[in-house]
Amino acid sequence: MSSSANIVLSARGIVKRFRSGDSELEILHGVDLDLRSGERLALMGPSGAGKSTLLHILGLLERPTFGAVDVDGRDAWALSTQERAALRNRHIGFVFQFYHLLPELDAVENVMLPAMIAQSRGDFREDRRAHIAKAMDLLANFGLSHRLKHRPTQLSGGERQRVALARALFLDPPLIIADEPTGNLDRDTGELVLELLFRAQEQRNLSLLLVTHDERLAERCGRVLRLEAGRILGPLPGRG
Amino acid sequence: MYRFFLSWRFLRSRRTNLIGVFGIFLAVGALILILSIMTGFLEETRRSARGSLSDLIITLPPYSESKRPRDPAPVLEILRADERVEGASAHLGWMCILTRQDERSLRILVDSQSSEIAGVKLTGVDPATEDSAAEFRHSLDKVGRSEEGEIVAPRLRVSKLEDPFAAPPEYNANVGRPRASVIVGEKVMTYHGLRRGSFITLMTAVPDPKSDTGWSAKKREFVVAGCFRSGENEIDLERVYIDRGQLARFLAGVSEDDPLPEDSILYSEVLVKLKDYAADAEDVRATMGARLYKAGLLDETCTIRTWEEFRGALLGAIENERVLMGIMLSLILVVAGFTIFAILSMMVTEKRRDIGILTALGATPRGVLALFLLIGFWDALIGALSGAVVGTWMAIKIDPFERWLSETFGVQIFNREVYLFDSIPSVVTPVAVAAIVLGAFVCTLLFAAVPAWRAASLDPVEALRNE
Numbered sequence: 043m044s045s046s047a048n049i050v051l052s053a054r055g056i057v058k059r060f061r062s063g064d065s066e067l068e069i070l071h072g073v074d075l076d077l078r079s080g081e082r083l084a085l086m087g088p089s090g091a092g093k094s095t096l097l098h099i100l101g102l103l104e105r106p107t108f109g110a111v112d113v114d115g116r117d118a119w120a121l122s123t124q125e126r127a128a129l130r131n132r133h134i135g136f137v138f139q140f141y142h143l144l145p146e147l148d149a150v151e152n153v154m155l156p157a158m159i160a161q162s163r164g165d166f167r168e169d170r171r172a173h174i175a176k177a178m179d180l181l182a183n184f185g186l187s188h189r190l191k192h193r194p195t196q197l198s199g200g201e202r203q204r205v206a207l208a209r210a211l212f213l214d215p216p217l218i219i220a221d222e223p224t225g226n227l228d229r230d231t232g233e234l235v236l237e238l239l240f241r242a243q244e245q246r247n248l249s250l251l252l253v254t255h256d257e258r259l260a261e262r263c264g265r266v267l268r269l270e271a272g273r274i275l276g277p278l279p280g281r282g
Numbered sequence: 283m284y285r286f287f288l289s290w291r292f293l294r295s296r297r298t299n300l301i302g303v304f305g306i307f308l309a310v311g312a313l314i315l316i317l318s319i320m321t322g323f324l325e326e327t328r329r330s331a332r333g334s335l336s337d338l339i340i341t342l343p344p345y346s347e348s349k350r351p352r353d354p355a356p357v358l359e360i361l362r363a364d365e366r367v368e369g370a371s372a373h374l375g376w377m378c379i380l381t382r383q384d385e386r387s388l389r390i391l392v393d394s395q396s397s398e399i400a401g402v403k404l405t406g407v408d409p410a411t412e413d414s415a416a417e418f419r420h421s422l423d424k425v426g427r428s429e430e431g432e433i434v435a436p437r438l439r440v441s442k443l444e445d446p447f448a449a450p451p452e453y454n455a456n457v458g459r460p461r462a463s464v465i466v467g468e469k470v471m472t473y474h475g476l477r478r479g480s481f482i483t484l485m486t487a488v489p490d491p492k493s494d495t496g497w498s499a500k501k502r503e504f505v506v507a508g509c510f511r512s513g514e515n516e517i518d519l520e521r522v523y524i525d526r527g528q529l530a531r532f533l534a535g536v537s538e539d540d541p542l543p544e545d546s547i548l549y550s551e552v553l554v555k556l557k558d559y560a561a562d563a564e565d566v567r568a569t570m571g572a573r574l575y576k577a578g579l580l581d582e583t584c585t586i587r588t589w590e591e592f593r594g595a596l597l598g599a600i601e602n603e604r605v606l607m608g609i610m611l612s613l614i615l616v617v618a619g620f621t622i623f624a625i626l627s628m629m630v631t632e633k634r635r636d637i638g639i640l641t642a643l644g645a646t647p648r649g650v651l652a653l654f655l656l657i658g659f660w661d662a663l664i665g666a667l668s669g670a671v672v673g674t675w676m677a678i679k680i681d682p683f684e685r686w687l688s689e690t691f692g693v694q695i696f697n698r699e700v701y702l703f704d705s706i707p708s709v710v711t712p713v714a715v716a717a718i719v720l721g722a723f724v725c726t727l728l729f730a731a732v733p734a735w736r737a738a739s740l741d742p743v744e745a746l747r748n749e
Contacts, residue, residue, distance in 0.1 A: 103642060104743045124646050131644020142639045142746070146291045158284035159644045166283035209643075 048079040049112075050133075050217050050249040051100060056109035058095050069095050071272040072109070079216065080247040082240075084260040087269035093253050094221070096269065100251065101219050102130045113217070131160050135210030137239070139222040141202040143194040143209075150190050153177040153208045160213065180208040184238055200231035204238060211242055217249045224259070236262075284640070285649060289656035292633070298625050299661060305618025306665025306722050307672070313611045313718045314673030314710070319680065320604035321714070322707030327593075327600055330513035335589035336371075336416045336553035338567060340574075342584045344547040346489060350579060354549040357579045358411075361554055361570060366562045369414025372549040374406035374526050376533060378484040380466075386475050398473035402466075402522045404484060406529030406549075409446055415553040418523075419443055421510040425468060429704065437478050440465060440508030447525045452479025453505045462528040462538050463507035467518040471509040480506045484522075488533045488547075502532050513703070563588050615722060619729035622661050626654060626733035630740075637737055638745025651738035658730025659723075666722040674710050681705040 056073040059066050069092040077083055087093050098104035100111060102118050111118045114133050118126055135156075136142075143152045154177050158166060166173070178190055184204040194202055203223060210218055223239060224232030236259065243250045252263060260266045268275040293299050340357070342350065354372035361370040380402045381387040390398045412418040422443060426435030433439065440446045447463045449455055464484075466476060476482065483503050490498035504524070512518055524532075526549070531538060534546040542548075554570075556562050567586050574580040590597060630637070637650055645653075676683065684696050684706055696706050 098743045098746075101642065103746070124648075127641075127644050127646040127649075130642065136642050138746070142635065142642075144288075144636055144639065146288070146295045155284065155640075156643050158287060159640070159649070161283050163283045163286060 049076050050079050050081075050114070051075070051077040051251070052112040053100060054110050054112075056096065056099055056106045056111070058092070058099065058104075059107045069272055070099075070106070073269075073272075073274055075100070075267065075274065077217070077249045077251055079249055082243060082250045082262075082264040083252065084263035084266045085251065085253045085269060086255070086257075086260050086266060091269045092272045093269055097219060097221055097251075097253055101134055101136060102126055128160075131156055132213060133215050133217055135213075135215040135218045137203070137206055137210050137218065137220040137223045139225040141194070141199070141206045141226075143202055143205055145194050148191045148193055149181060149186060149197070149205045150174060150177045152194070152205055153180060153212055155209060156213045177208065177212065180211060181205065184208055198231075199227050200235060203227060203231075203235045207235065207238060207242070211246070214246065215248075217251070218243065219251045219253075221253045222255065223252070224256070225254075284645065285653045285656055288640075289653050289660060292629065292653075293657050293660050296625070296629060298628070299657070302618060302622035302625050302661045302726075303665040305621050306615070306662060306726060307669040309611065309614035309618050310666045310669025310718055310722050311673035311676065312614060313608065314670060314715055315676045315680070316607050316611055317604065317714055317718070318674075318677035318708045318710045319706065320600070320607055321711060322709040324597065324600045324604060325709050326703055326707040327514075327597065335592055337556045337559045337563060338554040338570075338586055338588055339592065340552040340554065340580075340584065340586045342550060342552065342580070344550055345583060346491065346545075348581060348583065350581060352545070352548055354552060356577070357552055357574060360573060360577065360579070361552065364566065364570065366557055366566055368555040368557045369411065370552055370554045371408055371411040371415040372526065373551045373553060374529050374547065374549045375551060376404045376406070376486055376529060378402050378404045378486040378522070380470065380474065380482055380484055380522065382474055382476065382480065382482045384475060386473075390473070397519075399519065401520070402470060402484070403520050404464075404486070404522050404524055404529060406524050406526035408526050412553075415555040418510075419446070421512045422446055422465065422508065424511045424513070425509055438468075438471065438509050439478075441478070446523075447507060447528075449505065450478045450507050452477075460538050461503055461505045462525065462532070464504045465507050465523040466509050467521045468509045468511040469515070469519040470522065471506070473519075476506050476509075478506060478508055482506060484532070486533075488535075500532060500535060612721070615725050618665070619725045622658055622726055623729040623732060626657060626730055627736070629657070630654065630733045630737040633737075634740060634745040637740050638742040641740075641742035642746065647738040650740075651734045654734035654737045655727060655730050658726050658734070661730075662723045662726035665726075666719045669722070670715055670719050674715060677708045677710045680708050 053073060053075040056070050056075075057068065058070040059068045061067075073096060085093060085096070095104065099106045102111065102113065105119055110120075113129055116129070118129055121129065144155065147155070154173050157169070157173050161169065178187070181187060181190055181204075184207065186201060186204055186208075189197060189201055194205070197205065207223075218239075220239065224235055227235060239250070240262070242248065250263075252259070254260055342357075358370050358372060361367050379400050381391070381400065387400065390396055390400050407418060409418070422440050426433055426438045428434045440448075441450050442448050446465060449463055453461075461481070464482070466474075466482075470476070474482070481503050483501060485499065485501045487497045487499055489496060510518075510523065512521075527542070528538065530542055530546045530548050531540065534543050536543060554566070556566060567588070571580065571586050640650060640653075641647075688694050688696075698704060
């Protein structure tokens with residue numbers, strides 16, 4: 043396949059089972075999924091369909107019972123814990139519904155966190171000025187130049203999600219995984235965050251995997267997949 | 283990089299960590315302070331025991347059938363020829379009963395419960411050579427001095443340090459017959475109500491082949507030339523110094539000015555002082571023993587002992603107490619460790635979500651483990667270092683500090699009379715301080731390891747579940 047070169051994320055035959063007591067519960071029954079470079083993909087489905095579990099498996103946070111996840115052409119679950127962590131750090135940016143910022147750090151520090159994790163102490167110290175400048179630049183782009191030294195508790199929901207967005211973009215990963223990024227925001231604020239997310243995605247030619255309940259949001263994505271009862275129903279006709 | 287940065291941030295943002303830090307501070311400080319004082323006690327006791335005991339003590343019982351020479355000169359000559367030997371001096375020891383013309387003597391003799399005793403160990407010394415082997419003059423000079431060093435009780439001291447057995451100025455040698463002088467222990471002086479120039483009577487028994495019991499009694503009057511203070515209760519209570527020649531005359535039953543008879547008993551032990559006791563004691567004991575034995579100067583009835591063997595029980599007891607104190611105070615460290623364990627466990631529970639975030643952003647379980655271990659490390663670093671500084675400072679300044687406390691609150695905390703120490707002894711050994719600090723680190727990290735391990739094995743997905 044000529045297009046396989048620009049496939050950023052690929053999942054094959056993902057099965058996930060959970061043990062609960064004596065019985066085994068199968069959440070995902072063999073999911074296949076490809077995400078191309080620069081593609082905007084929405085994953086929809088009712089609660090309990092297994093969206094979160096699939097997202098965690100694709101985000102390399104949870105090991106599938108069967109199946110393989112390739113990120114950047116590498117079979118992620120065949121790698122060592124360290125290598126997989128580095129892959130997550132460099133190739134995947136997460137945006138969560140509940141922002142998930144560290145309360146002890148201010149906005150700039152939260153944005154720089156992926157670099158702190160990636161680099162040794164000496165390297166980080168060397169690049170510190172550059173990192174701070176980059177973080178401030180990103181935050182300023184998102185209209186937060188007056189909020190640089192604020193802690194998460196001093197920020198509004200929309201501001202927090204913009205900081206989280208800047209953090210996800212900080213190491214320029216080719217893939218952004220967003221789990222209901224507007225789910226906890228009012229309509230106007232959500233709209234603003236989405237604008238920023240889509241703009242960044244277009245400018246940087248990122249692949250975006252967006253999990254949402256919102257039909258209107260899904261409509262703005264290039265491709266929509268529906269997950270129901272642990273199976274992909276396929277792209278909705280007439281779209282994409 | 284995030285491990286250092288975040289561990290420090292987490293530590294600062296949780297004030298409860300200070301409890302753990304304070305616990306370590308307290309444990310390290312108390313351990314250093316108490317162990318320094320115990321070491322000081324041990325060293326001070328060693329020193330005071332050493333003042334009267336010397337490094338090696340060769341005991342040569344003067345049995346009549348022994349073929350050894352009567353005079354100590356050949357033994358001393360061989361010992362002094364060895365380059366590791368600093369000095370050697372002969373002693374003649376004899377047990378006596380001390381009385382004076384006073385009702386006090388009767389009271390002491392009849393009271394079986396009294397700590398005041400009439401029995402004394404009369405010790406014949408050579409004033410010229412005694413100081414080369416023991417701190418003889420030092421114990422004379424300690425008497426009657428104030429803390430500033432000035433002499434406050436001249437009537438207790440010998441009149442001339444250079445000739446300690448000279449007749450005291452209070453004694454008129456022309457009255458009655460001449461008497462030899464003795465120097466009594468400080469406690470003997472007070473218990474018997476003696477002063478310089480007082481007369482005492484010493485009574486004892488000596489072997490006598492002509493007597494049908496094998497022994498005959500001796501009695502003689504002496505004049506007190508002053509007293510000494512060794513700092514060791516037992517010695518200050520029992521010992522009476524006398525010129526060795528005079529003791530030999532007393533035992534032989536000849537007058538103070540007469541020459542000694544051929545068969546008189548001249549010495550019963552030889553004190554040896556070494557240049558480096560710690561390094562040479564055992565070796566000198568073995569080689570000298572062999573050499574003296576070969577020369578026919580020692581036989582099977584003789585023993586060579588180090589002074590520590592004499593004071594073994596006392597030193598062992600103090601050493602034992604020091605170890606026990608160390609163990610008990612280490613329990614504070616364990617309690618501090620538990621506190622840190624509890625605080626960190628709480629923190630891990632509280633920071634589940636943050637741990638999940640870090641994992642999502644690319645942190646490894648190993649990194650999370652290091653992050654929480656580092657919090658314990660900071661606790662130990664701050665607690666142990668401040669504890670070491672304050673503990674060492676307190677140990678150095680304990681004496682003025684105790685005096686200040688006593689004066690301020692009017693309660694005597696340390697009774698210097700009980701211990702016969704002029705100040706609270708305290709010796710800070712850098713190795714001990716380093717060991718305590720190291721122990722604090724090991725203890726803290728061990729206790730921090732459990733919650734850190736728990737943090738590292740958290741399931742990030744579980745931690746990130748939407749609230």
